[in-house]
Amino acid sequence: MLRTFVRPALSTLNCKAASSTTGFKSGTKYGGKTTVTLIPGDGVGPEIAESVTTLFKEMSVPVEFEVVDLTKYTLRDDGAFNNAITSLKRNGVGLKGVLNRAGDFRTHNVEFRGNLDTYANVVRCMSYEGIKTHHTGIDLIAIRENTEGEYSCLEHESVPGVVESLKIITREKSMRIAKFAFDYALEHNRKKVTCIHKANIMKLSDGLFKRCCAETAELYPSIEYEEQIVDNTCQQLVINPTQFDVMVMPNLYGNLVSNLGAGLVGGAGLVPSKSYGDDIAVFEPGARHTWMEMKGMYVANPVAMVLSSAFMLKHIMLHEAGDNLITAVKDVLRKRTCLTGDLGGNAKTRDMTTAILKELDSRN
Amino acid sequence: MFSGRICKLLGPTLVRHNHTVTLFPGDGIGPQISASVKEIFSTAEVPIEWEEHDVYPILEKNGKTRIPQPAVDSLFKNKIGLKGPMRTAIGKGHVSLNLTIRRTFGLYANVRPAKSIPGVKTPYSDEGVDCIIVRENTEGEYSGIEHTVVPGVVQSVKLITREASRNVAEYAFKYARDNNRSNVVALHKANIMNLSDGMFLDQCKEVAQKYQDIKFRDMYLDSACLKIVKDPGQFDVMVMPNLYGDILSDLTAGLIGGLGLAPSGNMGRDGLALYEAVHGTADDLVEKNKGNPTALLMSGLMMLRHMELNDHANKIEKAVLATLGERKVVTGDIGGRATNPEYTAEICRKILASS
Numbered sequence: 001m002l003r004t005f006v007r008p009a010l011s012t013l014n015c016k017a018a019s020s021t022t023g024f025k026s027g028t029k030y031g032g033k034t035t036v037t038l039i040p041g042d043g044v045g046p047e048i049a050e051s052v053t054t055l056f057k058e059m060s061v062p063v064e065f066e067v068v069d070l071t072k073y074t075l076r077d078d079g080a081f082n083n084a085i086t087s088l089k090r091n092g093v094g095l096k097g098v099l100n101r102a103g104d105f106r107t108h109n110v111e112f113r114g115n116l117d118t119y120a121n122v123v124r125c126m127s128y129e130g131i132k133t134h135h136t137g138i139d140l141i142a143i144r145e146n147t148e149g150e151y152s153c154l155e156h157e158s159v160p161g162v163v164e165s166l167k168i169i170t171r172e173k174s175m176r177i178a179k180f181a182f183d184y185a186l187e188h189n190r191k192k193v194t195c196i197h198k199a200n201i202m203k204l205s206d207g208l209f210k211r212c213c214a215e216t217a218e219l220y221p222s223i224e225y226e227e228q229i230v231d232n233t234c235q236q237l238v239i240n241p242t243q244f245d246v247m248v249m250p251n252l253y254g255n256l257v258s259n260l261g262a263g264l265v266g267g268a269g270l271v272p273s274k275s276y277g278d279d280i281a282v283f284e285p286g287a288r289h290t291w292m293e294m295k296g297m298y299v300a301n302p303v304a305m306v307l308s309s310a311f312m313l314k315h316i317m318l319h320e321a322g323d324n325l326i327t328a329v330k331d332v333l334r335k336r337t338c339l340t341g342d343l344g345g346n347a348k349t350r351d352m353t354t355a356i357l358k359e360l361d362s363r364n
Numbered sequence: 365m366f367s368g369r370i371c372k373l374l375g376p377t378l379v380r381h382n383h384t385v386t387l388f389p390g391d392g393i394g395p396q397i398s399a400s401v402k403e404i405f406s407t408a409e410v411p412i413e414w415e416e417h418d419v420y421p422i423l424e425k426n427g428k429t430r431i432p433q434p435a436v437d438s439l440f441k442n443k444i445g446l447k448g449p450m451r452t453a454i455g456k457g458h459v460s461l462n463l464t465i466r467r468t469f470g471l472y473a474n475v476r477p478a479k480s481i482p483g484v485k486t487p488y489s490d491e492g493v494d495c496i497i498v499r500e501n502t503e504g505e506y507s508g509i510e511h512t513v514v515p516g517v518v519q520s521v522k523l524i525t526r527e528a529s530r531n532v533a534e535y536a537f538k539y540a541r542d543n544n545r546s547n548v549v550a551l552h553k554a555n556i557m558n559l560s561d562g563m564f565l566d567q568c569k570e571v572a573q574k575y576q577d578i579k580f581r582d583m584y585l586d587s588a589c590l591k592i593v594k595d596p597g598q599f600d601v602m603v604m605p606n607l608y609g610d611i612l613s614d615l616t617a618g619l620i621g622g623l624g625l626a627p628s629g630n631m632g633r634d635g636l637a638l639y640e641a642v643h644g645t646a647d648d649l650v651e652k653n654k655g656n657p658t659a660l661l662m663s664g665l666m667m668l669r670h671m672e673l674n675d676h677a678n679k680i681e682k683a684v685l686a687t688l689g690e691r692k693v694v695t696g697d698i699g700g701r702a703t704n705p706e707y708t709a710e711i712c713r714k715i716l717a718s719s
Contacts, residue, residue, distance in 0.1 A: 171516035
């Protein structure tokens with residue numbers, strides 16, 4: 001009895017997420033180059049992944065991409081999918097586009113996260129100079145528990161016409177994500193963590209999540225802690241988004257808030273994200289949309305993917321390359337001479353890639 | 365079920381010259397803003413008699429909460445009601461008040477229009493917001509069915525039924541048609557929740573077949589969140605399950621200036637309708653009577669339109685928008701210094717001036 005209660009508590013306190021300063025355990029390195037899994041994904045994924053590979057080549061970044069192309073396999077053949085998982089576990093770091101297909105009972109995006117246990121999804125929504133939006137000065141970090149909650153995909157039709165869908169919240173995972181959020185806040189010099197919940201209605205499930213966050217907050221007295229109901233959060237985000245710092249929340253609310261935040265700073269094309277598991281980190285665009293209808297037309301904005309790859313570089317300790325890439329991207333956005341359709345311009349994906357390259361060259 | 369057009373009033377109250385409407389003033393600023401609404405309606409000569417009741421749920425010894433019987437009888441008789449803000453009870457055993465009210469009166473669809481108000485400046489005023497959220501109001505994530513499987517593991521059940529989904533879809537399309545709206549979009553997460561949101565979406569699609577004059581499309585909820593903060597003008601009528609509706613309707617209220625300005629209506633069976641202000645009780649404003657009655661007033665206008673008293677509604681609306689537009693006599697929450705009575709008097713003055 002004692003073991004079952006003590007063990008989970010200890011393990012959550014000791015949990016280690018592969019965040020940028022806890023040390024990247026180099027998974028695979030040959031000839032000085034780090035091997036990173038690259039999964040271009042569906043829709044416009046391959047096009048924006050191409051921007052990354054072009055930039056890395058020109059920058060001579062010591063990264064070798066192990067490309068796993070999942071666009072050609074069918075629902076019946078899970079071999080390619082399992083290869084992707086194995087590759088990611090081996091390399092410990094990956095760059096991923098969004099997948100658009102459904103698996104047996106979960107979509108493959110959800111399956112990925114479950115298999116790799118990348119439980120913390122971090123989306124930083126920051127206002128970019130040069131991008132016209134309704135609000136300015138935004139710098140919020142949405143930390144989303146990414147493996148349980150409403151995305152447990154446990155549904156059944158009890159009787160014809162009545163469906164039950166289960167939302168699962170566990171103490172273990174809630175403590176884990178709460179600790180991650182506070183550690184992240186400390187590491188990045190953030191002042192406040194807000195727990196987003198709907199515990200007034202979902203008293204047991206969100207109530208448990210909220211309690212876990214409150215308990216964890218007591219271990220971090222230097223960080224301000226507050227709680228907010230999710231509908232009020234969404235209202236506040238459109239009235240005064242600058243009030244938010246770090247936000248931690250269960251799966252579905254995280255999905256909404258990160259998309260809302262992305263919309264506030266300029267759209268899905270601009271926001272990168274990082275997903276952390278204990279020994280693995282996956283970088284992908286923050287607002288996960290494949291934009292299937294524009295596939296092949298090379299009009300997508302590569303910024304989200306490029307920034308994700310820059311954060312990936314910083315994660316594998318190539319800080320200078322990562323920082324240079326981020327600065328170059330911000331400069332391109334600030335100058336406003338080359339913008340894709342979603343930002344009000346008419347540049348193509350490759351035009352943006354070229355513009356970023358020019359910025360990089362001009363510094364050298 | 366539905367009988368005839370949604371906007372038709374049913375029941376014996378029609379035959380009298382004055383319509384009798386149930387009024388639940390509520391708590392905090394509730395009684396004060398209800399008084400304002402009554403005064404404005406009477407200045408505009410709206411043919412309404414008010415029947416006031418207390419709708420605060422009673423917690424019985426057996427653990428059930430129920431609405432006081434006089435309130436229940438009144439609303440079932442009159443079929444139209446207006447409700448002020450209510451305080452949530454803190455303490456064990458109290459089920460959410462709103463849930464109790466919804467269940468008692470069978471309120472299955474919640475309608476929240478969000479329209480930019482001239483004079484209330486938000487970052488979204490220039491492009492103009494004019495959307496309506498129709499939210500399923502009885503089930504979904506708010507079923508209240510939760511349990512602890514083992515210590516540390518909690519399960520919360522989201523219930524979606526074909527019947528409830530169909531009812532709210534029917535209402536959304538009828539509302540769109542009756543109010544000359546051109547398109548309806550269903551918001552969902554059927555890619556993740558295939559069965560539950562999938563069923564909701566299927567019902568919307570089926571109902572859409574019957575309304576060929578209305579454009580229908582569906583959108584993932586996260587896509588909608590992304591798009592609505594970039595370009596809210598593209599949204600017209602939106603229909604969705606309970607939780608998403610709750611979140612999104614607060615979002616759209618934020619786009620136009622906050623919950624203090626947002627009206628709301630709840631539809632029940634056989635034409636029963638309860639309109640309400642969805643903001644809080646603002647207890648700190650009670651002493652100086654500085655609450656803002658606009659939300660309750662706008663809900664009252666929705667109610668008048670439902671009762672087909674459009675001329676009166678238009679007259680009052682014109683006065684309210686003019687007062688807000690001038691920004692001279694407006695309440696503190698929208699940047700002015702007026703008290704509730706001063707704001708109310710200004711609106712009444714404008715109504716009289718226009719007659």
